[in-house]
Amino acid sequence: MSRLRVQGLVKGYGNRQVLRGLDLDVPAGSLTAVLGLSGCGKTTLMRVIAGFERAERGSVALGAHTLDDGQTYVPPERRGIGYVPQEGALFPHLSVEANVGFGLPRSERRGSAVHDLLEMVGIETLARRLPHELSGGEQQRVALARALARSPQALLLDEPFSSLDAALRASLREEVHELLRAQGVTTVLVTHDQEEALSLADVVAVLRDGTIVQQGTPAELYERPADAPLARFLGAVNLIPASFEGAAALTALGPLALREDSVAATGAGTVIVRPEQLEVRPRTGDADGAAGGLGGRVEQCRYYGHDALLEIRPDTAGSEQLLLARVLGEHALPAGTAVTVAARGPVSALG
């Protein structure tokens, strides 16, 4: 299991630069997700790491071996990096067995090694089938087994679940997660799905405009995103103006405790309050129940079953900003309800 390092990577096509000095550090044995919108350069990054494209500048290294640095270039077949492309890309003329055994020496292609791999991904009964006879999920399993067959030093997964339907995606995701954890192989997962990145990965690296804008654990990224667009990309968010005083941020929602690494903030700024950090209580009677909270009215309620997202317009005159609050499904409130909103800290100051 080796650490994968990409440093100062520059890569473009024609006049268009896709990756501009990208740094990525994938700890040995970790599952690192590279999260980005389509067209941000995710696939290009994968192709350079796998060796299908050469870096223009910068370097790629796996463990102690330099794979590509302008002088050295190790061709894909000698990198020891497994690759699971979108939709599997199984060889259509080969059976499941032959697909999985493709990378093995001739003598092992028909042996127990292939059977063990098929068993590992739970499709040992499909050994003789051809790819077009498999479902989408089964194809992905074959592609994974095929990539793991050579015990690669690192594994690249390019949006492996994006073509599957929601239910299958969730279960296969879990299974693959378990499997990779057990194998302990250094894995890079490319995805545009923030939920997938946050729930699967040990480390998430966010790719935007050809560079990694932030890298950290899922919790770090969610709680302390580097900037407002990133905060919104990772989930619904309230960006609330605040003035900082010591360990507290003074906001329209009252004083909120700051996270430790945000304490240094001074003057005026913005804090990040996730919708689930807001507590919403219906106001009873016409008593001004704004004590310990902000008065407002529910404008819209989006009900998802397990929870509901409320859009609340504060009573404060001149307040244009709607507040987003997530409540349990059973606590959903119809539009028009007068409410009191309070926030639970701690919160982070924005960049």
Next chain:
Amino acid sequence: MSSVAADQRPAERLVRFGSGWRRWPLAAGAGAAIASGLVLLPIAFLVVQAQRSGWGQVESLLLRHTVVTLLWNTLRLAAACTLLCAVVGVGAAWCVQRTTLPLRGVWAVVLVLPLGIPDFVVGFGWVSLDHGLHGYFAAVMVMTLSLYPLVYLPVATALANVDSSLEEAARSLGLGRWRTFWRVTLRQVRPAVLGGCLLVTLALLAEYGAFEITQYRTFTVEIFTEFQLGFNAVGACVLSLVLVLIGLVVLAGELTLTGSSRGTRSGSGVARPATRATLGGLTLPVLALLTALAALALGVPLYALVYWMVKGGSTTLPAASLAGALGRTAEFSAAAAVLASALAIPLASLSVRHRNRVTLMIERLAFVPMALPGLVVALGLVSFTVRYALSLYQGTLELVVAYAILFLPLALVAVRAAIAQAPARLEEVGRSLGAGQFAVWRRVTLPLIAPGLRAAFALVFISSATELTATLVLHPTGVNTLATQFWSYSSNFAYGAAAPYAALMVAISAVPAYLLSRRTTVRPEGGAP
């Protein structure tokens, strides 16, 4: 997220000649350069030959009276035949695909089979049974009966895939049955009709044998005569260039016409399968018409072959020479098929994998032989070898190269479709699994494009085996193929001796004609075209 979208990644649109680590595009580039060189060679040397004699002589050759006559003969024949083929082809296709005609499956096969009989054999069949048959009328009839399947086939396929919901929408908008047919149905299959007509016109420009038999003088017949009788090389070259020019004008005209009539489906609704019109009282007349068509196009030539074979009997049939001719034909055709398929691989992989302006132009260039009559390619190669490589003149290689150039477009279509089915991504996955470039080519690419290569081989083999004109010009002295033997016997009115050679050629090309007809009747399953 489909593989189509993925194939258009910028990486794959990039051509990288000469970047050492990816040698495949370099090899493909070299192969494509050789292929386009071969395609251009005959035309180039016709020009060289014509130029050498001086423009004054070219001018006097072009302003001859005969040229006007030939032009008139060729054009009025092309116009009448193309129109007739269009009417017969579209009509028959509509009856089979869109009406309740009985025995549709049988008709779908029978109506395509005339494609398997070489045009000069159809001409031979008619004229050998009725010696009075010659001139304009005979030429138009023989060629229409031989060539209408070229319109029928694409139109039948297009009609089977027509979206009937458009027709229903037109009816609901107040158009009657006939106006719907004209304004909606025909409009949807227009590219197929035009494509078929293009093939018919080009075949007419290239045809020699059938017109020689029916004694109708077109450009091609005159070129052949001038070359053969007088060895008037310059005259033949000049006339050939005019013929090439007409061919290219026709090709360009078709491109402009189809360019403006591409039928794309809008909306995401699923196309409804075609509905069928009830023939009712017209059933019997339509059946009679189709039976007559099949009898004239298929029955008469086949009857003539059987008749002459029985009549000729054992007295004129030298079995050894028949086997010998078959052997030589198979050798030459197989060599040409291998060469054409091999040339098609780099052309197709460049145009599919590395699409840009240069590769697009190279691909278009490779389709130019469609407008080149076999005779013109042969004369171009003759003028090249006579001047620069006399040792190759009338050698086996010259004939094989001529076939390969002529039928390169057929090979290219087949291989191109196959390579489009073998995405570059699979090769990359193969590399990441530890297989080197050559191993990936052998273990992934080759098996994937093998069906396309087989199809290319079969198409070129069959076309070469039944080719007459270039074969007559280029066949090595003293070596006879099926076509040359047939021709020398039938020109001497030894019909009994000629018939077995023709029958063998029909047998060779009947198989693919049958398979083609099956392709239109059986709808493809799944997405793979």
